[in-house]
Amino acid sequence: MEYTIDCKGRSLGRVASEVASILQGKRDPSYEPRLVGDDTVVIKNVDQIKLTGNKGQQKIYYSHTTQLGHLKERKIKDVIQKHGMKFILKKSIVNMLPKNKLRVERIKKMSFE
Numbered sequence: 001m002e003y004t005i006d007c008k009g010r011s012l013g014r015v016a017s018e019v020a021s022i023l024q025g026k027r028d029p030s031y032e033p034r035l036v037g038d039d040t041v042v043i044k045n046v047d048q049i050k051l052t053g054n055k056g057q058q059k060i061y062y063s064h065t066t067q068l069g070h071l072k073e074r075k076i077k078d079v080i081q082k083h084g085m086k087f088i089l090k091k092s093i094v095n096m097l098p099k100n101k102l103r104v105e106r107i108k109k110m111s112f113e
Helices: 014-024 077-084 085-096 102-106
Strands: 001-005 042-043 060-064 070-075 109-113
Touching: 001 014, 001 102, 014 042, 014 085, 014 102, 060 077, 070 077, 077 109, 085 109
Parallel strands: 001 042, 042 109
Antiparallel strands: 060 070
């Protein structure tokens, strides 16, 4: 089944958790944790997601280059300027999916409009 989710005016975490549960197949009556699932998700109006609380000023993304002393910090507003809101949403959905071999296959079933 194909789900279409409109993100206009909705918070980031609520949209991400809804998409993650659909991609796992938990809305399907024949849910099986060891299978990828048949459901696909189309996400609309990603740029109109709202960040609640003080996330715009306080949330920090970390990346490391594996060299000593090369831990980089970027605030969410800088990440949005560079990569866009699609990157933020996709990263939060990927982190909500189970950490196993099926994660890559499940994330392929998601698309943006």
